[in-house]
Amino acid sequence: MKRRQFIRVGSYGAAGAAVAGGLTTDWYGRYGNPIADPGTDGDRVVPSFCELCFWKCGILAHVKDGRVTKIKGNPKDPLSNGHLCPRGAGGTGLLYDPDRLKKPMIRRDERGSQVFEEVSWDAALNEVGENFERIKAEHGAGALALFSHGYGGSWMKHLFKAYGSPNIAAPSYAQCRGPREVGFDLTFGSGIGSPENTDIRNARCLVLIGSHLGENMHNTQVQDFADAIRNGADIITVDPRHSVAASKSRWWLPIKPGTDTALLLAWMNVIIGEGLYDREYIETYAYGFEQLAEHVKAFTPEWAYPRTGIEPDVIRRTARAMGAARPATLVHPGRHVTWYGDDTQRSRAIAILNALLGSWGRKGGFFVPSHLSIPPYEYPGYLPHDDQAADRPAPSDFPLADQVLAQGVCDATIPGVVGDSRIKAWMVYGSNLPTTLPDPENTFKAIQELDFLVTVDVLPAEIVGWSDVVLPEATYLERCDELYAPWWREPYVAVRQEVVPPMYDSKPGWWIARELGSRIGLPEFFPWKDSEEYAKTRLEAAGLDCDVMREDGVIVGKPGPLYFEEGALPEFYTDSGKIELYSPRLAALGFDPMPTYDHSALEEPPEGYYRLLFGRAPVHTFGRTTNNRLLSEVYRENEVWVNRDVARRWGLEDGERVFLQNQDGKRSSFSAPVKVTGRIRPDAVYVVHGYGRRAPKLRFVHGKGIDDNELITRYKVDPIMGGTGMNVNFVTFLRADAEEVA
Amino acid sequence: MSAVSYGMVVDTRTCVACAACVIACKTENDVADGFSRDWIFTATSGSFPNLEMEIRSERCNHCEDAPCVSVCPTGASHYGPGGTVQVTESKCTGCKACIAACPYDARFIDPRTGSIDKCTFCVHRVENGTPTTACQEVCPTKSIYFGDLADPESEVSRLLQERQAYALLPDAGTRPKHFFLK
Ligand code: SF4
Ligand code: SF4
Ligand code: SF4
Numbered sequence: 066m067k068r069r070q071f072i073r074v075g076s077y078g079a080a081g082a083a084v085a086g087g088l089t090t091d092w093y094g095r096y097g098n099p100i101a102d103p104g105t106d107g108d109r110v111v112p113s114f115c116e117l118c119f120w121k122c123g124i125l126a127h128v129k130d131g132r133v134t135k136i137k138g139n140p141k142d143p144l145s146n147g148h149l150c151p152r153g154a155g156g157t158g159l160l161y162d163p164d165r166l167k168k169p170m171i172r173r174d175e176r177g178s179q180v181f182e183e184v185s186w187d188a189a190l191n192e193v194g195e196n197f198e199r200i201k202a203e204h205g206a207g208a209l210a211l212f213s214h215g216y217g218g219s220w221m222k223h224l225f226k227a228y229g230s231p232n233i234a235a236p237s238y239a240q241c242r243g244p245r246e247v248g249f250d251l252t253f254g255s256g257i258g259s260p261e262n263t264d265i266r267n268a269r270c271l272v273l274i275g276s277h278l279g280e281n282m283h284n285t286q287v288q289d290f291a292d293a294i295r296n297g298a299d300i301i302t303v304d305p306r307h308s309v310a311a312s313k314s315r316w317w318l319p320i321k322p323g324t325d326t327a328l329l330l331a332w333m334n335v336i337i338g339e340g341l342y343d344r345e346y347i348e349t350y351a352y353g354f355e356q357l358a359e360h361v362k363a364f365t366p367e368w369a370y371p372r373t374g375i376e377p378d379v380i381r382r383t384a385r386a387m388g389a390a391r392p393a394t395l396v397h398p399g400r401h402v403t404w405y406g407d408d409t410q411r412s413r414a415i416a417i418l419n420a421l422l423g424s425w426g427r428k429g430g431f432f433v434p435s436h437l438s439i440p441p442y443e444y445p446g447y448l449p450h451d452d453q454a455a456d457r458p459a460p461s462d463f464p465l466a467d468q469v470l471a472q473g474v475c476d477a478t479i480p481g482v483v484g485d486s487r488i489k490a491w492m493v494y495g496s497n498l499p500t501t502l503p504d505p506e507n508t509f510k511a512i513q514e515l516d517f518l519v520t521v522d523v524l525p526a527e528i529v530g531w532s533d534v535v536l537p538e539a540t541y542l543e544r545c546d547e548l549y550a551p552w553w554r555e556p557y558v559a560v561r562q563e564v565v566p567p568m569y570d571s572k573p574g575w576w577i578a579r580e581l582g583s584r585i586g587l588p589e590f591f592p593w594k595d596s597e598e599y600a601k602t603r604l605e606a607a608g609l610d611c612d613v614m615r616e617d618g619v620i621v622g623k624p625g626p627l628y629f630e631e632g633a634l635p636e637f638y639t640d641s642g643k644i645e646l647y648s649p650r651l652a653a654l655g656f657d658p659m660p661t662y663d664h665s666a667l668e669e670p671p672e673g674y675y676r677l678l679f680g681r682a683p684v685h686t687f688g689r690t691t692n693n694r695l696l697s698e699v700y701r702e703n704e705v706w707v708n709r710d711v712a713r714r715w716g717l718e719d720g721e722r723v724f725l726q727n728q729d730g731k732r733s734s735f736s737a738p739v740k741v742t743g744r745i746r747p748d749a750v751y752v753v754h755g756y757g758r759r760a761p762k763l764r765f766v767h768g769k770g771i772d773d774n775e776l777i778t779r780y781k782v783d784p785i786m787g788g789t790g791m792n793v794n795f796v797t798f799l800r801a802d803a804e805e806v807a
Numbered sequence: 808m809s810a811v812s813y814g815m816v817v818d819t820r821t822c823v824a825c826a827a828c829v830i831a832c833k834t835e836n837d838v839a840d841g842f843s844r845d846w847i848f849t850a851t852s853g854s855f856p857n858l859e860m861e862i863r864s865e866r867c868n869h870c871e872d873a874p875c876v877s878v879c880p881t882g883a884s885h886y887g888p889g890g891t892v893q894v895t896e897s898k899c900t901g902c903k904a905c906i907a908a909c910p911y912d913a914r915f916i917d918p919r920t921g922s923i924d925k926c927t928f929c930v931h932r933v934e935n936g937t938p939t940t941a942c943q944e945v946c947p948t949k950s951i952y953f954g955d956l957a958d959p960e961s962e963v964s965r966l967l968q969e970r971q972a973y974a975l976l977p978d979a980g981t982r983p984k985h986f987f988l989k
Binding site for chain 1: 820821823824825826827829830831833834835836837840841843847851853854855856858859860862896931935944945946947948949950
């Protein structure tokens with residue numbers, strides 16, 4: 066009963082794992098009844114790092130008879146520590162996905178018609194090379210834009226820098242983490258980065274604001290989260306949904322969506338008003354405390370209550386819990402934070418709260434990371450170009466955006482939207498724009514305007530169907546990539562190695578970039594024989610042992626001091642050299658120097674509509690894994706979480722299928738079952754992102770569930786850095802039998 | 808006590824229902840597509856906003872009085888190393904008597920062989936020099952503990968002494984060796 070509820074029967078076709086007979090061996094008859102060894106231990110075990118998400122955990126891939134049988138965590142790797150999340154453990158489901166792109170293809174009918182001809186690599190690369198050269202000659206290098214997500218994208222970014230285009234965009238900035246980076250940078254003079262320098266494992270009080278650790282499975286953070294639970298940390302979770310993290314918390318604050326900044330201001334009010342803050346830390350390191358104290362005076366818990374729905378008493382008691390545990394109180398900065406368009410200011414409020422608690426640079430707060438410096442491979446310097454990125458109408462727009470805005474590049478492709486529509490062609494590497502950028506209709510409009518679109522991908526995602534040329538990349542298990550040396554607890558470097566040779570006619574990204582480079586007159590930028598030689602040269606230049614690297618997958622250096630109290634330097638790269646509670650920089654640009662909260666800007670759902678919220682299932686990295694048949698045995702379709710009372714009002718049964726329709730009349734392409742639950746507020750619904758896929762060649766996931774992104778026809782742009790706040794749409798239910806009606 | 812008695816303890820306080828244990832078991836044990844030897848159970852109680860949720864990673868309980876063993880007509884289901892409950896594929900006729908007898912729904916027919924499959928407590932590992940089960944090894948929250956219940960010094964024994972724990976369907980008379988920490 067229970068198991069069958071959770072594990073649904075799926076079929077896997079050609080991707081099926083090893084055969085039962087033949088591989089099994091009866092390993093000793095000691096017990097009369099021999100027990101079969103499943104025989105999945107590899108005759109080779111190759112260390113590498115994972116790419117089922119972007120955390121990059123160290124893995125050990127077992128290979129038997131040329132097949133990857135299983136993937137384990139690499140105990141030597143500082144991110145996995147020998148453990149994996151379900152996605153990492155299910156990497157073979159990607160490698161052996163029968164829907165993988167197998168050969169290069171060129172479009173042979175109108176764009177989007179999905180009529181392709183399989184061609185040789187030579188023909189495909191020539192086509193791409195000719196178009197790149199033509200675009201440059203006719204419109205300049207800046208007319209070609211790159212969208213990229215994933216570690217293999219480093220080769221394409223290099224190609225684009227050599228080519229001379231400033232339009233290199235990643236949706237992981239303006240559609241995800243950007244506001245957090247800017248908010249923390251404004252406050253502490255450095256961003257958070259990835260992997261986050263959050264010292265969760267040592268926190269004695271952990272505050273999660275819309276950050277659902279446990280459903281969001283960034284491995285090390287979840288490992289540390291479990292440590293925090295074991296250590297008895299006081300956990301406070303702020304979320305409109307009773308997340309898994311909320312279920313582990315002493316406090317669950319089911320906040321009204323969009324009002325988080327009001328709560329943060331009220332917490333500051335209590336923490337300053339009751340003298341709970343770290344006076345010495347603030348006096349030594351912070352700038353603008355008087356202004357802040359004055360500023361938050363009005364934001365009492367009683368002021369916040371009608372806005373947030375969180376009772377004053379709860380606000381006070383949680384603030385005191387934070388104060389009691391400081392400096393080991395971590396107010397987690399979150400990761401996907403583009404919610405309401407005021408996200409930089411909300412991230413600022415989180416940063417300021419951490420500063421008041423003295424947690425930055427302190428044990429149980431934010432550690433001071435270190436990293437191994439690896440000299441670059443020698444190649445000629447990029448050619449100078451003074452071209453500005455085309456992602457915003459004027460350089461003064463979104464003044465603190467320090468990366469290119471992906472939605473801006475998309476807009477700059479459509480005549481009349483951003484100035485003179487300078488973008489004529491795209492390369493899209495591993496980033497499925499129609500499910501990533503808000504308002505997909507707009508994305509399709511831009512695609513129709515393009516002179517040329519080439520995608521490099523592993524799976525036939527939506528964007529692939531719209532391309533002129535499709536280049537099938539080898540998966541992470543079939544290629545060697547750039548070295549990975551992140552800023553982390555201990556300095557280290559990890560290598561991604563080819564575990565098995567590329568299947569079908571797929572090729573690794575480094576090879577694709579180099580071949581394109583040589584076709585467009587830039588061979589000198591690719592002097593390496595292959596990515597292995599590239600990695601080896603860099604490692605040797607750093608004085609590291611390549612044999613150890615090959616054997617272990619990682620080389621870990623000596624950790625430096627992690628906290629100020631251990632001797633880490635309290636350096637703040639702000640203009641004042643201090644933690645800026647009051648930001649002169651924001652003031653000079655005409656923005657609020659300290660976060661405020663404007664309740665009148667918060668739109669209420671129309672009658673019968675509910676705010677659309679989206680998030681993650683632990684087995685999936687949004688649409689990148691929902692076609693993975695192995696992972697989908699655990700979660701194969703998203704559900705619409707509906708509050709029990711709301712469901713009763715609508716007469717919706719648990720499991721009944723509905724379509725969602727948003728405030729602009731946009732209806733979801735597909736339906737999904739309703740999950741009737743007490744675990745969500747009555748004013749919101751929730752779905753896991755990455756479903757409702759329209760790409761027909763994703764044969765497994767096509768048509769399953771609802772794509773929230775289709776319903777995100779509106780978004781609010783953060784004026785400070787251009788992030789797209791996407792939690793501003795409202796949906797209503799259409800019963801699945803309404804399909805014929807609509 | 809002298810004989811080894813393997814048992815498992817799962818900490819429900821730290822388990823996050825991620826199902827890495829399910830995926831790792833599937834690849835370690837080459838489990839048939841569409842089936843799994845372990846699974847996640849979640850139960851929510853209360854109503855908005857006063858809720859509690861319990862999460863468990865569950866599998867065969869390797870009962871000391873296993874109804875599947877007593878009901879098996881061919882002796883395919885039997886007690887194996889460390890008092891685990893095992894199935895010998897070559898002796899199993901696929902009659903499903905054990906599926907009906909198991910109160911935990913831990914067993915299924917592997918469609919590739921037509922015989923019973925279920926959790927083995929990874930005896931191919933733990934009896935062969937690898938001290939961990941695959942589900943335990945992968946678990947990012949380290950919520951799964953495995954060891955010798957007969958050894959009072961083992962980690963599993965100590966956890967059962969120090970923390971509040973329960974087994975599933977304790978009244979079914981099966982004497983399960985799989986426990987959950989509250
Ligand atoms: S968190 Fe999971 S998916 Fe991401 S890199 Fe680590 S194991 Fe892979
Ligand atoms: S892997 Fe660990 S945390 Fe994840 S569901 Fe299994 S027992 Fe729970
Ligand atoms: S002990 Fe082994 S067989 Fe049993 S559920 Fe865990 S991994 Fe699977």
